[in-house]
Amino acid sequence: MSDVRNTIIIGSGPAGLTAAIYTARASLAPLVIEGEPSSTSDQPGGQLMLTTEVENFPGWPEGIQGPELMMRFKEQAGRFGAEFLTEKVTKVDFSQRPFTVWVRDQQFKANSVIVASGAQSLMLDLPRETDLIGHGVSTCATCDGVFFRGQEIAVVGGGDSAIEEATFLTKFASKVHLVVRRDTLRASRIMQQRAFDNEKIEIVWNSQVTTLHGESSLSGVTLTSTDGSTRELPVTGLFIAIGHKPNTAIFSGVLNMEDSGYLMTRAGSTFTDVAGVFACGDVQDHTYRQAITAAGSGCMAAIDCERWLESQH
């Protein structure tokens, strides 16, 4: 059937676009369904579209803006014949081959699918929060910590991520306020102790960030405590570490996933539990969550997919 494609790639962050580069170069003519521009969770280009300077992607010694990096990934995939559709996948049927992928009522069929739909950081849902991402508000200490050398900053959250981020950030910041909404931490004991022992971390208990201040960049936040009192914190950085959510709603009941929603892949590979469907990037990785690791697993998915397709012929 001529309308059946070799492969469809769902998602266009570093994982999806690397899979596109590799499958396109392998003459598989992939269709990349890249996401919806109006969304902050499924946007084409993925989470890097919400960052500014990327200084840790190898090959860019002077750093590069997140959106420009993704534009270059896309250009490279396009050069080898990847096709792009700027829409969001609304439904999939992986119960029989060829697989079917829907964008509203439009159907696409393919012999293989690479899922690279990514994850999103949970946010506080405060006014101007999205505008200030990359301008003081961040969801990634590894990526942005270095920009806050000698500055006073805050981290929101009381889980392992928040403490890991806060601890990492003390390498750069003069002081880290850890804003915790309850009177106890959710984090493991060993991580809690790490926070208590670090002189640069001050825990602000029973408090929530309720207002973000600053025009072009963050200049402070208002904290509201459970007793209703408020106070200002003059921080230039706010790291939100209240958890992540993989973009897997459409795969519920279709692909094996952990309770947390992350797709499960066979160890050391990108194979899901459905033969011919592969998963790469943050949708199946809650540990590393870096552009470079996502790109690496996108490459793995493309190679797994190409070899699997060959084995079917």
Ligand code: NDP
């Ligand atoms: P968690 O769900 O464990 O913790 C989320 C934290 O954010 C909780 O303290 C929660 O508060 C708080 N929170 C949630 N929503 C809000 C909100 N709207 N405003 C303020 N605070 C909020 O997520 P993590 O990302 O920390 O961890 C995810 C998983 O990854 C865990 O299993 C963790 O153990 C693991 N992990 C392990 C690490 C390690 O071992 N080194 C490092 C990082 C993660 P509350 O407690 O009140 O619900």
